[in-house]
Amino acid sequence: MSNPTDKSSNPKTLLPVRTIVLAGIAWAVLALLFFLIFSVTTGDDRPVWYLIGTYVFEQVAYLSAALLCFRNWRSPQIVSGRNVWLGFGLGMLFYFIGNFMFGYWELALKIDPDISLADPFFIATYISLGWGMIQAVSSRRLNLEKWQWGIVAGIAAIGIVLAYFIAPPDFSNKAQAATPPSIVAQATAPASPTAKPAPKAPAVQPTAKPKPTGTAKPATNAKPAASKLSWIEELDNKLKFLVPWLNLFYVVCDVALLILATMLLLAFWGGRFSQSWRMIAGATLSLYIADMWLKWAQKNIENYQSGSLPEVFWVFSGVLFAIGAALEYDTSSRSRRTGGGRRRPGS
Numbered sequence: 001m002s003n004p005t006d007k008s009s010n011p012k013t014l015l016p017v018r019t020i021v022l023a024g025i026a027w028a029v030l031a032l033l034f035f036l037i038f039s040v041t042t043g044d045d046r047p048v049w050y051l052i053g054t055y056v057f058e059q060v061a062y063l064s065a066a067l068l069c070f071r072n073w074r075s076p077q078i079v080s081g082r083n084v085w086l087g088f089g090l091g092m093l094f095y096f097i098g099n100f101m102f103g104y105w106e107l108a109l110k111i112d113p114d115i116s117l118a119d120p121f122f123i124a125t126y127i128s129l130g131w132g133m134i135q136a137v138s139s140r141r142l143n144l145e146k147w148q149w150g151i152v153a154g155i156a157a158i159g160i161v162l163a164y165f166i167a168p169p170d171f172s173n174k175a176q177a178a179t180p181p182s183i184v185a186q187a188t189a190p191a192s193p194t195a196k197p198a199p200k201a202p203a204v205q206p207t208a209k210p211k212p213t214g215t216a217k218p219a220t221n222a223k224p225a226a227s228k229l230s231w232i233e234e235l236d237n238k239l240k241f242l243v244p245w246l247n248l249f250y251v252v253c254d255v256a257l258l259i260l261a262t263m264l265l266l267a268f269w270g271g272r273f274s275q276s277w278r279m280i281a282g283a284t285l286s287l288y289i290a291d292m293w294l295k296w297a298q299k300n301i302e303n304y305q306s307g308s309l310p311e312v313f314w315v316f317s318g319v320l321f322a323i324g325a326a327l328e329y330d331t332s333s334r335s336r337r338t339g340g341g342r343r344r345p346g347s
Contacts, residue, residue: 017330020068024061024319024326031057031315039309046307048107054307055103059096061318066092068325077332081139085325087132088280092321094124105232106306113236114243123246126253129284133260137267148266155262159255159288167251167295247295254288261285272331279324286317 034057038050069089072078078085098121105116144152261277261284268277290313297304 017326020326021323024064024323027057027061028316028319031061031312035307035309035312039307046305051107051307054311055099055107057312057315058099058318061315061322062092062096062099065318065322065325066096068322068329072325072329072332075329075332078328079332080328081135084132084136084139085328087128087130087135088321088325091125091128091132092318094121094128095318098122098125109232111232113232115236115239115246116232119246123249126250126257129257130253130260133257133264136264137260144263144266151266152259152262156255156259159258162292163251163255166292167247167299250291251295254291257284258288276324276328276331279320279327283317283320283324286313286320290314290317 034053038053039046066089069085069092072085073082073089075082098118101121102116102118105111105113105118261281265274265277265281268274290311293308293310293313297308
């Protein structure tokens with residue numbers, strides 16, 4: 001007879017791992033087709049419905065990955081460590097929140113500031129993912145061979161070189177940030193010689209006094225709309241000196257995550273948990289590709305708009321994190337189940 005405690009320790013999941021993997025692959029293929037078909041536009045601006053679609057593909061992928069990572073964190077059966085998946089889950093959740101706020105800035109407010117309230121969540125994403133990978137490395141003593149360390153060093157060198165040439169650090173914006181555009185406009189206004197005849201115009205219409213009561217209301221209604229964005233512009237001007245340091249932080253974190261993922265992939269290579277860590281390594285590589293593309297496009301493409309084809313790698317990253325979490329959960333539960341069977345010879 002089976003022990004009732006075995007059923008409670010190994011509960012059946014609502015979605016089997018095969019369903020999660022197939023759903024993730026289908027979502028990634030749909031996202032790729034969506035980007036391939038609709039990313040190429042003849043006009044200057046991409047349609048709003050297309051931009052909303054790109055955010056939907058990304059948000060669903062990262063929210064699903066966060067939920068699956070948190071499921072691994074709550075399960076006592078996870079072999080690689082619960083704190084590892086807590087870091088991954090927090091990273092996916094922070095990216096979901098930051099991407100939502102950035103989408104609100106871009107689609108609802110129609111602005112593209114150099115720095116926004118989404119950046120703290122993106123910073124927390126990299127810190128959480130790095131903390132999770134460090135937990136995985138520290139909990140497992142890495143005894144890599146010389147050729148494996150050579151692979152790690154080669155990938156690190158390639159990642160650093162590509163990051164340097166694609167997104168080199170640029171600290172030349174400090175002088176521009178110190179002089180706001182309003183000061184430049186005020187300095188150039190009195191230089192025009194045609195600015196003095198303007199006061200003569202009000203003396204031509206002496207009978208315009210009865211009508212201001214009806215026409216003054218629309219002018220007051222226009223000021224609150226502009227005041228809603230004033231604090232965002234002020235925040236952008238005040239924190240613009242942090243933009244080069246933020247870009248450098250993102251690039252360094254991308255390279256560091258790529259190195260850690262490679263080390264974990266080689267450490268788990270050939271074992272029962274190699275499949276899940278292959279997905280995690282692929283997710284980290286996809287995140288690196290998407291981030292490097294964005295940094296390159298912002299510097300080399302004038303008036304760059306989001307929604308280009310390489311941005312589909314952000315969707316791939318979330319999908320691969322979700323698949324990796326599902327595979328880890330399934331492998332851990334099956335290994336504990338078979339291990340318990342060996343300890344009960346009479347079952």
